[in-house]
Amino acid sequence: MTEQAQQPVVRDGNVVAAREAGTLWGLFCECVRRCPVGIAYRDYDPVAGNWCDHTWQAIAARVDRFRAALAQEKLEAGDRVAILLPNGIDWVCLDMAAHASGLVVVALYPHDNAASNAYILGHSGARLVLLDSDARRQSLRPFRSEFPSLERMWVRDVGAGSATPTSELIVRNLADVLANTSEPPVPHPAAPSDLASLVYTSGTTGRPKGVMLSHFAMLWNAEAAAAIIPPRRDDVFLSVLPLAHAFERTVGYYLPMMGGSTVAYARSVQDLRDDLIAVRPTAMLGVPLLYERMSAAIRANVAGSFAKRILLQIAALLGWRRFEAAQHRASPGLAARLFWPILKHYIAAPVLAAFGGRLRAAISGGAPLDQDVARLLIGLSLPLVEGYGLTEAAPVVAANGLDDNFPGSVGRPLQGIEVKLSPEGELLVRSPSMMMGYWKDPGETARALDPMGWLSTGDFAELKDGRIFVRGRLREMIVLSIGEKVNPNAVETELTRDCLFKQAVVVGDRRPFLTALIVLDPDAWRRFAADKGLDPERPNHAASKTELLARVTPLLATQPRYAQVRAVHLILESWTIEAGLLTPTLKVKRDVVQKMFAREINALYAEPPQSRPRPY
Incomplete structure (x- = not known):
């Protein structure tokens, strides 16, 4: 640990420092x-x-x-x-x-x-x-x-x-x-160095691992995160994510305690809208899915009116320009200065009121945040920032600040944390809040942590101007038999932008082209099938697949030719935690899904050459 890393990060006298707390x-x-x-x-x-x-x-x-x-x-x-x-x-x-x-x-x-x-x-x-x-x-x-x-x-x-x-x-x-x-x-x-908690990873591939975190690790990380957005006595945090999640534990529980803030416990996702209005939080944490649902609700609210849709688009655009100007990256322009007060009153204010009207920080973590969602919510003046972390780092590694916010990046490393890239482009992290190792698993510990204390994150990343841009998971990268590499997360994100496609897993490792397993949204699929004259009970009928593949193609227009999906298998039943197909943090267990649908995947690649779509 460097001497700099040992120094207290937060110097606000109202915040309990890690050194002062001890445990x-x-x-x-x-x-x-x-x-x-x-x-x-x-x-x-x-x-x-x-x-x-x-x-x-x-x-x-x-x-x-x-x-x-x-x-x-x-x-x-x-x-x-x-x-x-x-x-x-x-x-x-x-x-x-x-x-x-x-x-x-x-x-x-x-x-x-x-x-x-x-x-x-x-x-x-x-x-x-x-x-x-x-x-x-x-x-x-x-x-x-x-x-x-x-x-x-x-x-x-x-x-x-x-x-x-x-x-x-x-x-x-x-x-x-x-x-x-x-x-x-x-x-x-x-002692601060004593083991305090076992936090189990979500286990997207294989059994979850027990991450050993000391008192010092979680306290140091909470204090370092508090330097980005310091907690206040009058803050009210709305706790939505489960406390078993390292992000919620450190940032939504121990960090507010450092500032003597209040934490209100949301009843459920179904009651969240009412809880936001009743509690009127000043801060909240969420995974991207939470903000995606909020964005979808905003868009659905104006779907029936052409005028309202246009006003929402204009408000979000001008609000985004004002945000970029506040971040010293652009000028707001005359239109934003003239029309924003009106648009704020009629468009943005009702949205902020739905969040309780007092939010000074909405934090997204746990997975990449869709940039269309970020632009809409930030454009409507929601103070939304994104961060990045791993359970093994207790967990926050980097975060954007309210005054130093660059959507699309996960921000800058917390003070005292070091990052670098391996020759393969993998993000490596060294932090004072690093785990003690994996419980009962010295072999996995040795694979994750090198003798110099660098943690292999498993994430491809870029470092630009001191910011981290995460590009995908190393172990999830698809290498096609033609030699091209594809980040499946990027393709899946584009697919699930369409309300018809609820969940997706892209397949193609060591294959000549990409295919996809897609879970259909029940309501959207019934409407689509009725409009096209398709049998809603037979999504994999040839006629249905032709129509759905035609729907997929424009979604991937910005992707390279080799990253186009050439065949699909459609599924009516959602992947759930109970079925063992999602982790508790709602990440798809890719290996489990592919194993369950192995026969269907093989069939996609076994079509006769004359009917199989060409990869180019």
Whole structure:
């Protein structure tokens, strides 16, 4: 670690520095000390039908009850405890109680399938898990043999309240657990370098890996990210992404705690529109899909009116020019100066009001952000910035700032982080917040981290003027048999711009041309089939494929000739997490999809030469 990297990044006296906190438990205690009656968290009470505020003092009292309960379970420092809950104050309370007890937290995705969560419970060797419901417990029962180390289950929402032994597994109602506690023990004297959490990667190829992150790694990364957009006492973060996601954990949980900010927990994606208006957040994190849906909703709102569509286009265009001028890259022009006040009032203001009307930072991460989406939302004055990171780096590597925002790039490396390109163009990262390694996997650790501490990200990238431009995943690059290389993500992004195509996987490695597996949007497909006189139940009929391939071709007009899709297989059933085809972060498991549809893929390449489209 360089001397520069060890220096505090944030010099705002209102932000708790990593060095001052020492550990995650230390950060929590310092925040409680500084603003005991401040609002720490806000959640929705479905019974009362309103939002409830929780002060730092009140959260600290509940954390103490969790600490006392953990002490009764005879766990030892270094033992793993797992959390399988939706976001909320109980997630926070067990997390902090575990850190105060010297335990290692293992976070699981509540919307992941039971088989995946069972694997993580077993691989991590967790001894205790907190579940959200008895239904969740029942879903794990068939996989009991995969997590033999687990001894205790605390279940939050369960009918029976008594302890229930099941195959040497003690199941207890969380309310009973917390009711029968005494004074909490003295906190465990953890060191900043101690292992704090196992954060499992999403596993797009193969089993997820357990990334070992120390207290220091997550604190340093949160502090470095806070230098880009410092948290404030009066900030309200709306938490949408699951806390099992490293991005949400560091930037949406520990970073707000550093500033004594409030975090409000969204109820669900379905309720997000109402939650935005009720909570009126000043900051929120999201994956690109979230902003894509918002963009689609804005466009759908004006779809029925030609005049409104034109006004939206003009507003976004002039707003984008104003944004570029504010970034010192262009002049806004006379039209923007004359007409923007009117367009802002009638077009942009209602959009911003739908986000609550107070957002000062909307952050996108986890995957590349579609540039049409970025231009629309930024053009309508949404303060949208993009960043880049990896779980192995705890996780933020680079980010755009509000005053230094270059859409299309993922920004500049955080202060103290080094980046460079390998001879093959792979992005390499060296950071003070680097992982300790992969849990129980020294071989994979050695492959990912070289002896000098450089992490192989697996991403192709370009470095321009100090900014990072990510171009695709190294392992996902397609090398055609004609020698050309294709980034499938770029082709898939163009395909799914069309509302008819919901999901796509492009295929062609060591083949003469590209083909694609495409999931059709049910409603759009029925309308398209009716308009073309096609059978909606037979998307792969020759006539249907001819029409759909004709729809595909113009979408790829900007792609090179060798990157054109020459044949398609159409699918009516969406790829889901439950089916094992998506990761918990909604990334397509490319290898699994291609294996499932291997016969269909081979058929696309087995057409008679006279009927097969030429690659050129």
